[in-house]
Amino acid sequence: MRRVAITGLGAICALGRNVEEFARALAEGRPGFGPIESADRSQLRFQHGAEVKGYSHTPYFEDRVADFIDRFAQFAVIAAREAVADSGVEWTLELRESAAIITGSCVGGQSTEDIGFQDIYKLGRNRVHPLTIPKTMANAGASHISMEFGIVGPSFTLSTACSSAAHAIGQAFWMVRSGAADLAITGGSEAPFSVGILKAWEAMRVVSPDTCRPFSKDRHGMILGEGAAMLVIEPLDAARARGARIHAEIVGLGMSADAGHITQPSAAGATRAMRAALRDAGLAPEAIGYINAHGTGTSANDPTETAAIRAAFGAHADRLAVSSTKSMHGHALGASAALECVATALALRDGLLPPTANYREPDPECDLDVVPNEARAVEVEYALSNSFAFGGLNAVLALRRG
């Protein structure tokens, strides 16, 4: 089986419009939260979100092109462009045929759908815009990336709520590792800021009224986010042969289902996914130095994830660093795992572990080394990136320093 290198990174989210800005905010432990601007918040109990502030398609897409692409898919293309440019890959006919595109998205182009439904139900119109379907479909991100680069190989989209991008990156990793694809563009994108969706999150009572404080005793929930992150991955040998910069390697994928409750997470399910990732990578638990946690900052996730890490790592749980970058880029649902995979790759590459921001008070139920508030310079060889979705579908990626 082939080793798999990450040679391109791209990101757009509340922390910045590119990987450099994203990395700087993570290093500074600076959250990207603020009053929600892209949806009317007058009807909302919570007011804060992690948006791509002041976003307009103008510098990225011509008006007529943007007409066809929902905000979530625009983010996907923007991140893919950066990742491809970063990788320095040269497209040949052969590579275009053997490259894969696998993206994750939880809610797809729902803000486009929201506008159409308002037309029908609220404004009493008898028709919706003809591009509502192609803009709404969750695979629009993958489709527009394929058209952008003329990639004609296997391309599809996965939707597993908050684990979507981890499942997507994991499948792409397995395809490149097995030889089913010679390169992949993979990640996730999301743009969930419409009043309808925000009201639905409000009703779940898991969104914080102020900020996101993962693992802190005074945490009050998540902050919703948006954006995209994409990776270019390819066989390590091919990357070395063409002199590409190797940000990190992907070395393992572990997946599991809780088979328990539709929203309440299970420590056993999360433990199984982490163990499966270690097994897939051929690693002992003691090899792991850092975990980018699912870390939503909800009352349910953080103690459950702590228990799961303790079960998977035993005594080593007290010797590894764990942080939640959702404390800065927010919970971008189907894009989250991709943003976190990029954050994990950067942590390995730069020898700088991103902190858990907004942390104030130790919680005996979350008694791990959570790298509170300040990034930590330490060289780590192997790391995990955890994703545990509503619906109990879990995916964990294992990465190695490049």
Add this chain to the structure above:
Amino acid sequence: MSDELIQRVIKAIATTKRIPIESVTIDSTFLELGIDSMDAVEVLFALEGEFDINIPDDEVRSVRGIRQMCEGVERLVLAKSGAAKGSE
């Protein structure tokens, strides 16, 4: 607290959880009734509709049983009627 308010709260909980109304009393706890966190969120949704009130997240974090729930609902109903009178 009026009996009527208590009965309306109990009915909303029994209907949401789809359990016999007789199985719910003023002294029942969520634990006894098997109400988990997602059930609780649905119960709050039902109570907001039943009483036309808005139940903030921080009002409910410590609520563990029916009596506490009734007291909280009563407080919010009174606050609403007080506000309505004040604005007349």
